[in-house]
Amino acid sequence: MSNYKFILSGGGTGGHIYPAISIANELKSRFPEAQFLFVGAKDRMEMEKVPEAGYEIKGLWISGIQRRLSLKNFVFPFKLIDSFLKAGKIVKQFKPTMVIGTGGYASAPLVKVASAKGVKCVIQEQNSYPGIANKFLAGKAEKIFVAYDGLERFFPKNKIIKTGNPVRQDILNVSANVEEALEYFQLNKNKKVLLVLGGSLGARAINKLIEKELNFFAENNIQVIWQCGKLYYEEYKKYENKNIKVLAFLNKMNLAYTAADVIISRAGAGTVSELCIVGKPVIFIPSPNVAEDHQTKNAKALSGRNAAVLVKEVSLDSRFEKEFKSIITSETRQKELSKNIKKLALPHATKHIVDEIEKILKTL
Template sequence: MGKVLIAVSGTGGHVYPGIALAEELRSRRPDLQVLFTCARGKPGVEWIRNAGFDVRTVRLRGFARQPGWSWLVFPFALIAGGFGALALVAGQRPDLVIGTGGYVSGPFVFFAALLGIPTLVLEQNSLPGVATRIASRFAREVHVAYPEAVERLPGRRNVHLSGNPVRLSVEQGDAAAFRAEHGLDAERPVVLVLGGSQGAQALTEAALGAGRELGPDADVQIVIQAGRRGYADAQREAATAPDNIHVTEFVSDMGSAYAAARLVVARSGAMTLAELAAAGRPAVLVPYPYAAEDHQTLNARHMADRGAARLVP
């Protein structure tokens, strides 16, 4: 029996590739012990447990990009979180540590390498994040999803172009079950609007506005994933909108959602794009304009240039 520790930051883009990888590892090695570590207070903790895996939380936080008081406390939080990461790695002594990018994976990969434990980093985006660029210097292997990412890690002999791991359930959805769960007509086509695991206010507002203009007699149904922060407001707006608009806080069964959808309107996070490709769904991609170094536009352009999606800047 071996043990693998997977470090994730807590949002869908980092959690779901970790879950996909864990599911594949366990299918090949049923006796393998898989343990996740995740930032405390993040929704990813619940998703990991729902997927059937054990998770330990750590007090690590990301670096705020805008100046503020958080800059003053960040060094102290980093030191405290770093000690927590070291204690967990030293205490668990896994046979392999995997980081899926983001601020949590960096300390775990660093301390594992320091202790002589094999390490692996997954980078989902076309533009490697800061954590990946740093971790690539001491990780045994770095696996990326886009050729552009290889080019942005020059001189790294440990970089491999592997693609993004996708959960098997994404390709095994039940369209009828999704329609029944959300009270959708069995015949009318469905447009699925996704803002990532945290929702997107601009997409939600645009979808509600489009639904109102189309009216209740339009031959289409719109399902909007509004996210935790935007759900209450979106639900209030939807109460006065045509009844062919349906708002939900979060879609847990993405495979069934994709199976039911005729078209997907979404941000262009790397894991959303990987799932769209696996599910074979056409998409209109609206990149999040404030993503670090505009990496979502690079992600979307990779799909649009190959005829797999339409890019709306």
């Protein structure tokens, strides 16, 4: 039998969506007859990104619990009930062979309901510190695919398989055609390129830093591809010129990675996994606003091995220019960082995950 039906559920941010898309693509190439349905959160970016990748998606009325006291928390129980009911309906109608949860609010009701109905479920955790949804679902999952060591603190040890995070095919094959990439962004091939990544939603603190350092970059003859995030685009688009390319979102990450000589980035788990494959010098500025400060932990796993530079938001004023200069003025430093970050790449994550999924399918 190969006419399997898969539900992939996860979202809220790119970090949960792209792994699900990579897994679906690999399943599709192995089982061309299979059917796929994505389940995400209404109004979040998966509702746009998943159809762009060629898959159908249904949205649940769900959001996270606010960490501080907020009116939104009063609506939360109603959202939860509504999304459990809708998840139940979706599972009943679609009759999945298997459910794959990749974290984020929507995956919680969907995976919970499916497993209660006897459907085999697996989950994928991108971070070194798991999100609420995956912690809640761990008991229900057949297998838990992770990218970091030490997750047996949170998940049953016998279910954990370290695979790494799925990375999209075009990033795995990131091209050496720098000229094509520079042309795409209309950049000059005689100047170095800095790529600025604020994570899938953009990062206010990084945008403020880049705005402040524009003269510094000009003095150092640097061109910038600046992914500022959809929320901030109106505020920063005024800086666009022949050396500074301001974008809300990069639809061609592979070309951005190819064009870059040096990268400044948030330390979301998916981006970190991609950067290991890309193998360029990186300065991480982790978000301090995420659960258990997990981005700092993600970045430390690299900076501790001299595979990247970590500058905390609070130290930007005192350290940023010095760190940046020490990279762009030294080819030896660039090579050393590139060599070390590449050693941490896990490029076969998607295949490994789908191999494990196949093993479960064979038991059905």
